[in-house]
Amino acid sequence: MSAPLLYSLAGAVLFGAGLFGLLRLSHLLRKLLAFNIMGSGVFLVMVGLPQHQGGPDPVPQALVLTGIVVAIAATALAVVLIRRYYHLSGMTTLDEVPDHREGDQG
């Protein structure tokens, strides 16, 4: 098994694990982290898979750079939304009833 193949298989593991987290966890920040783990998995597959024969391929590397910027933008926007949501409702989950109320806001 070559190293690039190992990278893409590790990417598949991260994608599966992140998906589990995104679906099962209820705290919004945890969901967001799970999304980022999934994203890393996708990027690993994207860079690793095309390298299995011809050595480094610059095109997917550039695509992944673009993808990372998009992921950062989305993550940052989500954090701002989640903070404002917490500020207004005092909740950290999407449930309709407040059951995860945590201390004072910081």
Next chain:
Amino acid sequence: MIGLVRTVAIALGCFALFCGLAISIWNIAGHPTPVNLPQLLANNLDRSGVDHPVTAVLLNFRSYDTLLEIGVLVIAGIAGISMAKTASLEDQELRTSDSLLYALQRWFLPLMLVLAGYLLWAGAHRPGGAFQAGAVLAATGLLMRLGGIPMDFLRPGLLLRLGLGLGFSVFLVVAVASAIGGNAFLAYPPSMTKTLILIIESVLTLSIAMVLLALFVSAPVNNAEDPEEGASS
């Protein structure tokens, strides 16, 4: 009990997806690709104006992707500052005036600025470029903010919005100007390719840093809000 069943079901589903993915990856890795893009890229690299293939893809071959990507970043910035409904994005409570931090800053800030400049310059021939430089620049700003150095431009005024849009609009102007020159869109004239890419990279660095910083500081701190449609008031 229901929760446990759900957890197990989701876990099994995710595991099945992983297995499918692994089999697919294994299969795909066993066959050669019909198109050899790296070869094609290497053949055209000398026409792209930069020596580093990743930068060439980002800013020349697939520059439309990069343009839209900066658009995504600007959108996040806009949506972020639309959440903060205060006159200034600075939050006094979050400021620390720690002497240790201050001492650290004196050493780190110039160093980080130099590093950002280096990353920007290095992008032409080795790993680096606008985004990395912008991220370091944003980190510098973040350190300044935590250390209590006043940053008056961080208010949702014209200056901040200009900063958000600057890199994007320069990129856009180059795109349109290249068309007036008679070429297709985003096709840089060969003699000026290097200069144009450098200009674009520099302003993009500033804008990226600005967006990231604005997103960091647009902490929603007040209760101003809009009544929902039809909410009886």
Next chain:
Amino acid sequence: MTLWLMAGLLFTPLAWAVLTLLTDFRWGRLVTWAGILVQILVSLGLWLTVAEGGGFYYGLGGWDAPLGIELRVDGLAVTFVLLTAVVASACGWHAGVYIDPEKPWHRYFWPLFWFLWAGLNAVWLGGDLFNLYVGLELISLSAVGLVALGGKAGALRASIRYLLAALLGSLAYLLGVALIYGQFGTLSIAGVSFWLAEHPTPTGSGLALALMVAGLALKTALFPLHQWLPPAHGIAKSPVSALLSALVVKASFYVAARLWLEFGESIGNLAVAQLLGLLGSGAVVWGSWLACRQQQLKQVVAYSSVAQIGYLFLLFPLTFSVSEAVSLQAQQGITLQVISHALAKAAMFLAAGNLILSVGSNRVDALAGVSRFLPFSLFSFSLAGVSLMSLPPTGGFAAKWLLLQASLGSGQWWWVGVLLAGGLLSATYVFRIFRASLRENPETDQFYHPARSLEVIPMILALLALGLGLMSDQVLTVMALPFEEEGAP
């Protein structure tokens, strides 16, 4: 000439986004109205160019695929570009009057609006898998920003849920793109489908297509992945809801349909096609049923979107291993359904916004008596409802008629039941609104009268949806135009 038309479509929305970022709401409104004019002219120009000369590929930056990004400018793409110009102009015009200019954060409406438009144009014309991903993200993030704009906790909850669903969908799509690139070494849709036509299907690509379609189905809110849509569309401001329901969900569906039509025949299989059709039917029945049970006016309209989106997924079974003629019929039917739903639903949301503004409440039972005070908006609402019920001569009827023929022609008669049941169910929820508003309520006679232009815009859209049935032939001929041969890779 073509160069400038492409520039107008792709770059003026981006330029206008920056311009309106620098102005306040009132100036932004004037700038936007000028930009809308430019966009309509450019879209019409490109439509005419394609109607005369046929479709073509356009390599951006002077680089052709696979090295650069190629745009695919064909009849279907320009039809949707024109549709976007019509619906987005109406929403932009409406928003300029509807949205309160005094709130300082409303100035951010315009840049988000223009970024959304830029993303839509990029997706309609996109011919590159990764570029489509960036375009879809542009649309999702600006849509989320618009939903959250100035909202309370409820709006934020809806927008966070929307954001998470959209991001999950995008990642699934991107993983599919990664697999496709690993397999074929190119990102150009045309390049991949060209190779597939001449070679046997390689093993391992089935999952790539499945991941992409699943991710896009989540972004399109296909039943049972629809839970994020009604809160987001219901709680946003009416012009935003109209944009989201009419155009945004169509963008991800359009990409899925493009992929299916190009790759489906070689990579897809019958079970997946039938499953997607079945889920679509589930959406028609379940969405309509829930629409009948909603207490809030805009939730009714939002659930109706879930139902109407269901019809679109009949495309998958009706184009898989059927004859050319049936497949074309199905594609035309779906295209008409997309257009008529976009026009009718935008009209409905805008009219609903007027009704809510007038009675000061979002609830269905609060509408009592509104028929006396706001008959014009109510009439627009019901005209749009007629198109959703797919009665002749509306565009909805023409669409369902073509789908009916395609179902019978392909021997898949079971979809006929769905088409008939869907029409009846949509009649139920439209008449429910009607009954509530025709009821007299002697106690309240305090009604606010919205500006005249707010009432005219939904009427224009509703009339367009109505007239679509009469001019469907012209629309369909441009849509089915062949490609110029030399432009194909």
